[in-house]
Amino acid sequence: MRRALTAAALALSLAACQGQTSTEPPIVPVRQMHEQPRYDAQEPGGYFPDGRAMRPHVEHTVAREMEVDLTIDTGLEGQARYVDTIPPDVIDGFRGMPALLARGEDRYGIYCVPCHGALGDGAGMVPEVSGVGTIRPPTFHDDRVRRMPDGQVYATIRNGLRNMPAYRHNVPVRDRWAIVGYVRALQLSQMDGR
Amino acid sequence: MQIFPKSLNFLPLVTALGVAVGGGIATFVVVYYFSPRFLYVGYEPEQPVAYSHRLHAGQLGIDCRYCHANVERSFEAMVPPTQTCMGCHAVVRTDSARLAPVRESWESGMPVSWIRVHNVPDHVFFDHSVHLSAGVGCVTCHGRVDRMEVVSIAEPLSMGWCLDCHRDPEPHLRPVSRVTDMTWTREQATDAERAEMAALLARATPPENCSGCHR
Numbered sequence: 001m002r003r004a005l006t007a008a009a010l011a012l013s014l015a016a017c018q019g020q021t022s023t024e025p026p027i028v029p030v031r032q033m034h035e036q037p038r039y040d041a042q043e044p045g046g047y048f049p050d051g052r053a054m055r056p057h058v059e060h061t062v063a064r065e066m067e068v069d070l071t072i073d074t075g076l077e078g079q080a081r082y083v084d085t086i087p088p089d090v091i092d093g094f095r096g097m098p099a100l101l102a103r104g105e106d107r108y109g110i111y112c113v114p115c116h117g118a119l120g121d122g123a124g125m126v127p128e129v130s131g132v133g134t135i136r137p138p139t140f141h142d143d144r145v146r147r148m149p150d151g152q153v154y155a156t157i158r159n160g161l162r163n164m165p166a167y168r169h170n171v172p173v174r175d176r177w178a179i180v181g182y183v184r185a186l187q188l189s190q191m192d193g194r
Numbered sequence: 195m196q197i198f199p200k201s202l203n204f205l206p207l208v209t210a211l212g213v214a215v216g217g218g219i220a221t222f223v224v225v226y227y228f229s230p231r232f233l234y235v236g237y238e239p240e241q242p243v244a245y246s247h248r249l250h251a252g253q254l255g256i257d258c259r260y261c262h263a264n265v266e267r268s269f270e271a272m273v274p275p276t277q278t279c280m281g282c283h284a285v286v287r288t289d290s291a292r293l294a295p296v297r298e299s300w301e302s303g304m305p306v307s308w309i310r311v312h313n314v315p316d317h318v319f320f321d322h323s324v325h326l327s328a329g330v331g332c333v334t335c336h337g338r339v340d341r342m343e344v345v346s347i348a349e350p351l352s353m354g355w356c357l358d359c360h361r362d363p364e365p366h367l368r369p370v371s372r373v374t375d376m377t378w379t380r381e382q383a384t385d386a387e388r389a390e391m392a393a394l395l396a397r398a399t400p401p402e403n404c405s406g407c408h409r
Contacts, residue, residue: 018226021236021346028315029228036316041270050304106371110257125254130286165281170263170274 067173075151075158082151090177097181104182107175111167112183116140120186135163140183141190153180230350238346239309244292251376252340258332258374269321273308276300311345312336317408318353329367329394333376334359340376356407360400367391367398 028034039045045053057063067073072090077083086100094100109118117123120140127136138145145153157176160166167176198205226232250256259265261274276299283293299306312335314320332339337348349355359366365380369387372378383391401407 016232018229018232019235021238023238023240025239026230026234026237026347029233033317034315038316040316041268042272042310044307051307052305110259114254114256114260126256126282126286129254135285160281163285165277165284167281169277170260172267 071151072177073173075154077151082149082155084149084151086150086177086181090174093174094178100178100181101185103175104178104180104185107171107179108182108186111171112179115164119190120183121190137164140187146187150180150184153183230352230355234347234350234352236346237311238344239311241309241344242307243295247339247342247345258339265322266326267323269319269323271322273310276306312347312351314351319407319409326373327370328363328398328400329370329373329391330359330363331368331373331375331378334366338376357402360402360406363398363400364395367394370394 039053041054043053044051047053048055062068069087069089071077071083072087075082091097091100094103112120113124114126115122115124115135115137122137122139124137140146154176156164157171157179158166158168171179250261251258258271261278262271263274263278265271276296279293279296280300283290283296287293295306298304335349335351337346339345368375368378368380369383369390372387380391
């Protein structure tokens with residue numbers, strides 16, 4: 001009896017406590033319907049050769065959520081001219097400029113601040129910490145960027161430029177225009193009275 | 195006629211004691227060890243790429259949504275595509291050995307086989323976008339990811355744990371602009387933020403019925 005109790009006490013004291021880390025997948029005691037015969041988002045699937053169950057976008061096809069207005073989508077008017085201002089449709093979609101700018105500020109903070117910095121002067125955390133001096137982005141506060149048409153700023157976000165990656169896969173169309181609006185506001189804020 | 199001799203009179207007492215002690219131990223073992231707090235919390239699989247959230251989200255201060263860009267629009271936060279990694283790493287640390295699988299994936303078009311860490315059962319339909327717009331922050335369920343070298347499950351993600359918050363959401367709400375802020379606390383809320391939280395609470399309708407999360 002005593003031996004059994006000691007063994008039980010020992011076994012309990014040897015067993016791990018809650019919250020210990022493990023690289024082994026969690027044990028699921030109740031398994032009913034835990035794994036159902038369907039693919040979750042990003043789950044591997046056996047049908048396609050790349051092993052993805054979720055399919056990447058097929059070129060030359062139009063997805064339902066894609067922007068159909070080419071000017072809004074590309075920032076280009078016709079084939080080669082950038083639009084000068086944010087398309088009115090986009091502003092209406094935000095129900096006015098203040099909402100667009102607020103959204104732009106929010107999105108700028110997520111996608112742009114890491115490199116361009118909160119002021120748009122190129123003093124972001126990433127160029128600084130990565131130690132690669134050459135990737136410091138140019139400031140927004142010079143005449144070259146100030147004179148850029150809105151469509152060109154938009155197209156830069158959409159397609160990337162030099163070291164800057166394209167953001168069309170993770171920033172939706174209207175958010176990109178909102179960021180353009182906020183960049184303009186940033187530039188105005190740094191114009192010291194001129 | 196007596197079946198049991200008097201010397202066995204101790205048996206009922208010992209049996210009762212045994213049932214009480216044994217039952218107590220069994221209850222403890224089930225409650226403590228069969229619970230998600232023991233089975234789920236602390237799961238940190240070794241990923242194919244030694245990606246550090248502590249560096250990217252903590253030190254560099256990159257917002258969660260830079261990579262988990264769908265989190266406000268869909269059920270799933272999703273692991274970012276290789277394209278997001280290569281956006282920066284086509285320029286930064288281009289010869290790092292740790293990044294070799296990412297570059298390989300970029301060249302071949304095959305996905306990096308990340309291992310999913312936070313995974314609720316298939317009969318649970320958790321929607322990230324709804325929680326973010328209701329003012330529930332990342333840190334509430336995922337813990338201090340900005341301090342994690344390797345992502346580890348911080349909370350039990352069990353039904354009881356979900357319901358704790360669904361029944362009393364107030365202490366877990368934050369302004370929508372702070373959902374990805376890992377260091378924000380309710381004590382440091384400004385007046386405007388307090389007003390926003392009150393508004394969020396007033397319109398919060400966290401379901402407590404089965405079909406809220408199970409379909």
